[in-house]
Amino acid sequence: MDIFVQQILNGLVLGSIYALIALGYTMVYGIMGLINFAHGEVVMFGAMVTITVISAMTNAGIHLPGGAMVLIALMVAIPACMLLGFTIERVAYRPLRNAPKLAPLITAIGLSIVLQQVAILIWGRNYIPFPPILNHDTIDIFGATITQLQVLIVILCLVLMAGLLLVVEKTKLGRAMRATSQNPGVAGLMGVNVNTIVSATFVMGSGLGAVAGVMVATNYDQAHYYMGFMIGLKAFTAAVLGGIGNLGGAVAGGILLGIIESLGAGYIGDLTGGFLGSNYQDIFAFAVLIVVLIFRPSGLLGEKIADRA
Amino acid sequence: MTSNKKLGTFLASAIVLAVLPFVVSGTLGNAWVRTIDFALLYVMLALGLNIVVGFAGLLDLGFIAFYAVGAYTFALLGSPHFGIHLPFYITIPLGAGFAALFGILLGTPVLKLKGDYLAIVTLGFGEIVRIFMNNLNAPINITNGPQGINLVDPIQFAGFSLGKVTQIGSFTLNPVHLYYYMFLALTVLVVIMVSRLQHSRIGRAWVAMREDYIAASAMGLNIRNIKLLAFALGALSGGVAGGLFAAFQGFISPESFSLLESIMILAMVVLGGMGHIPGVILGAVVLTIAPEILRDVIGPLQMHTFGRMIVDPENARMLLFGLAMVVMMLTRPEGMWPSKRRQAEFDDAKKG
Amino acid sequence: MAEVLLKIEGIHKRFGGLHALNNVALHINKGEIYGLIGPNGAGKTTLFNVLTGLYTPDEGQFTFDGIDLFRAPPHIVVSGGIARTFQNIRLFHEMTALENVMVGRHIRSKANALGAVLRTKSVRQEEAAIEAKAWELLRYVGIEDVAYERARNLSYGHQRRLEIARALATEPKLLALDEPAAGMNPSETEGLKALMEKIRNDGVTVLLIEHDVKLMMGLCDRIAVLDYGKKIAEGVPEVVRKDPKVIEAYLGAAHS
Structure with missing residues (x-):
């Protein structure tokens, strides 16, 4: 039972981070129908920039409470990632907006490689530890333990997701985004500046990605130039699982994926009589995805698109 | 083109391809012949993927899994790992068959999926195959895990081995030369296979399905079978290339079958000119050779210009490679050498 | 008595709450040109898609030239001898x-x-x-x-x-045409009409959906009228034209 609660809690933490990143994928997909393969790298940059800023402050002799240091660093990392996201769209995607789908996919992959290499140039190939400034005190819940930091991560994720939903549902910008995602041509005719909306989407998604990157780095206590790849892949899987293009779906898919992965890792040994161990954790994400898509080809919350003759 | 001119082109290319490995090993060294051998393997892989992506229009991001199946079949049945040493003319067809079976296995559940959903599922499938290869060393050691399988048998037949230096008269043939001819022969076979498929009833059905699957099914095309056939035949070429890879390299491990490899092969298809066989071949050759040229050039160039290494050559190589992919797609989204039809499509799209 | 080529009975098709086809029955004879008309949204295209295998009906019977095509996939329908065109050319x-x-x-x-x-x-x-x-x-x-x-x-x-x-x-034994004259000028329509007659004279039965009622009246041997997913009339054009239910369906639709 303890293991069960513990794995649920771990899954919730992991899942909220997936959800936050998945939102970035799903927003872009909703607006442009494009997999922004470089989004994982934006997440990575968020983590790297934050660590760099914190280290710089420590080196300069500035010692504030850990939370404040992270917050200050985020004030740098978020705009930096927003700028990065904005630039990615302008340079690699906008010129190809009317090209067939595979062209932007290839530029996205190329860009992903470029960003990783740039990260190596700046931060090297090694794992970078997260500065030991954060409190790792734990809380006991039903016999399972969770750090206060992890609680904070989950809460912050929920707040950010709620904020995003509010923006999309209630503001003028959000309405324009929804209109563009349904029909860019008509939205354009109705006076929506599609370019602005697309840029705004990338900027918002990248901002969330930056925060998620910091969460990943604090949760695992390290960052690495390649970290964006797997987490991006998982988050994208989560977005598809939930029904890509659907914000609620991304959140549900992310949390679900986190919990399934974590439960799977905890129980796979028992389930297979010891044949498969927790090193198969990564299989769950993909196995679940495949099973869900077989039964619901548009994801859990995706619209069922009927074939029109 | 007149048939005389065609024959001339054919003979000229045959001669060039025949003497190429000797010219290269004489001028640039055997390492470059090895690179060319790899280029041929990638041509086979890219042509296989091109069936799925280029002809049938199904985006497959897990293609490397079929390469892996072919390679592991060959290695497990031809190495000291299990002490089994079956000849290549059994293991390569077997590997190709298994790969095709995997293609159908993957294709069946994803029949209803479209576009990016299909892409992510195939990607997941590729990762699952890799994770299993990485971990199937316990409790029963099947794949030997991350260490991979060593001492894989070379291609050998009746006492003659492609893995040994061979003397024919005054000619000394290194393994890289011997494999070159074998790979070349198989590449030619694959080219003939895909081009005949393309210009057949089957090829037309793929294109029809790619363009409008509703209209295609209303014309009586059995979409399910046509899709599965594309997956199976693409996988088949991947499986053959995988077996050859295992024999050539003598060693395989899960590292060779990462997602990045799938992406590279997709990039070869798209950058070359999707659906166009000469374009895909060009894409595979360029993307195999270019990084090696960069490797050879970047280090010495830096030493020469700055007197020291400023940027790690490996780093600079990948950076330039990524940039080239971006720039190439931005300037020529139709690929380096598209078919006339595809070029026209793009021109139409530009006109709006 | 003409030979029946296609026969459906009690066909129902629902999309969520929408009952797109409600107990539709009809038969098409060999060698005729059979027209399907009705106001917009009457279920013509849905019926058409059912007859060509693109939609699977929920209930009913569907036989064609002696074979059972109920819920058959499109490629079976086509190999059975039904071919179609699309309203928005595909x-x-x-x-x-x-x-x-x-x-x-x-x-x-x-x-x-x-x-x-x-x-x-x-x-x-x-x-x-x-x-x-x-x-x-x-x-x-x-x-x-x-x-x-x-x-x-x-x-x-x-x-x-x-x-x-x-x-x-x-x-095909039956060629199903979904609004083939849509967007054509009168001379093109005339040409098309001649083509359809030629096809029929060469032994292919024709099923036709068309908005151009005048064209239909002049071309079809028999006509069925759909309204709100139900067949409200069927017969030779002269009779159908005078059917009060048909007049009401068209006028009602025009006035709403």
């Missing part, structure tokens, strides 16, 4: 006109992947036969001069004709 745009028609021959040819790769004698012969038949059909519908043009670049009228040629390539 050609393979990047293929040439000739290739479009050749795709239509798919179901009447056999070459498998191995045969295609080996290019055996029988495969080469079949391929030649496919091409010859495609040329013949392009001539039949009168567009052989644009055989090598990409379908995308054809004029609207030519695209319509090409779609008919492609459907005929499947050797």
Whole structure:
């Protein structure tokens, strides 16, 4: 039972981070129908920039409470990632907006490689530890333990997701985004500046990605130039699982994926009589995805698109 | 083109391809012949993927899994790992068959999926195959895990081995030369296979399905079978290339079958000119050779210009490679050498 | 008594809460031109899609030329002998006109992947036969001069004709045309009418949806009228035209 609660809690933490990143994928997909393969790298940059800023402050002799240091660093990392996201769209995607789908996919992959290499140039190939400034005190819940930091991560994720939903549902910008995602041509005719909306989407998604990157780095206590790849892949899987293009779906898919992965890792040994161990954790994400898509080809919350003759 | 001119082109290319490995090993060294051998393997892989992506229009991001199946079949049945040493003319067809079976296995559940959903599922499938290869060393050691399988048998037949230096008269043939001819022969076979498929009833059905699957099914095309056939035949070429890879390299491990490899092969298809066989071949050759040229050039160039290494050559190589992919797609989204039809499509799209 | 080619009974099709087809029954006789009319949203295209296998009906019976096609997938329906065109033309745009028609021959040819790769004698012969038949059909519908043009670049009228040629390539017993005259000028419509009569005279039964009531009255042997998913009338044009239910359906629709 303890293991069960513990794995649920771990899954919730992991899942909220997936959800936050998945939102970035799903927003872009909703607006442009494009997999922004470089989004994982934006997440990575968020983590790297934050660590760099914190280290710089420590080196300069500035010692504030850990939370404040992270917050200050985020004030740098978020705009930096927003700028990065904005630039990615302008340079690699906008010129190809009317090209067939595979062209932007290839530029996205190329860009992903470029960003990783740039990260190596700046931060090297090694794992970078997260500065030991954060409190790792734990809380006991039903016999399972969770750090206060992890609680904070989950809460912050929920707040950010709620904020995003509010923006999309209630503001003028959000309405324009929804209109563009349904029909860019008509939205354009109705006076929506599609370019602005697309840029705004990338900027918002990248901002969330930056925060998620910091969460990943604090949760695992390290960052690495390649970290964006797997987490991006998982988050994208989560977005598809939930029904890509659907914000609620991304959140549900992310949390679900986190919990399934974590439960799977905890129980796979028992389930297979010891044949498969927790090193198969990564299989769950993909196995679940495949099973869900077989039964619901548009994801859990995706619209069922009927074939029109 | 007149048939005389065609024959001339054919003979000229045959001669060039025949003497190429000797010219290269004489001028640039055997390492470059090895690179060319790899280029041929990638041509086979890219042509296989091109069936799925280029002809049938199904985006497959897990293609490397079929390469892996072919390679592991060959290695497990031809190495000291299990002490089994079956000849290549059994293991390569077997590997190709298994790969095709995997293609159908993957294709069946994803029949209803479209576009990016299909892409992510195939990607997941590729990762699952890799994770299993990485971990199937316990409790029963099947794949030997991350260490991979060593001492894989070379291609050998009746006492003659492609893995040994061979003397024919005054000619000394290194393994890289011997494999070159074998790979070349198989590449030619694959080219003939895909081009005949393309210009057949089957090829037309793929294109029809790619363009409008509703209209295609209303014309009586059995979409399910046509899709599965594309997956199976693409996988088949991947499986053959995988077996050859295992024999050539003598060693395989899960590292060779990462997602990045799938992406590279997709990039070869798209950058070359999707659906166009000469374009895909060009894409595979360029993307195999270019990084090696960069490797050879970047280090010495830096030493020469700055007197020291400023940027790690490996780093600079990948950076330039990524940039080239971006720039190439931005300037020529139709690929380096598209078919006339595809070029026209793009021109139409530009006109709006 | 004419011979029945197609027969449906008690066909129902629902989309969520919408009862798109409600207990529809009809039969089409061999050799006739059968028209399907009704106000917008009456369920004509839904019925059409059911008859051509694109939609699977929820309940009912569907037999065609002695075979049971209830809930059969499209490729079975086509091989059974029903071919169709689309209201919003669906050609393979990047293929040439000739290739479009050749795709239509798919179901009447056999070459498998191995045969295609080996290019055996029988495969080469079949391929030649496919091409010859495609040329013949392009001539039949009168567009052989644009055989090598990409379908995308054809004029609207030519695209319509090409779609008919492609459907005929499947050797149908019943050719189902979904608003073939939509968007055509009067002279093109006349040409189309002549083509449909030619097709019928060559032994192919024709099922037709069309908005142009005048065209339908002059062309069809029998007509069925759909309204709100139900068949409200069926018979020869002169009778259907005077049916009060039909008049009400059309006037009601026009006044709402």
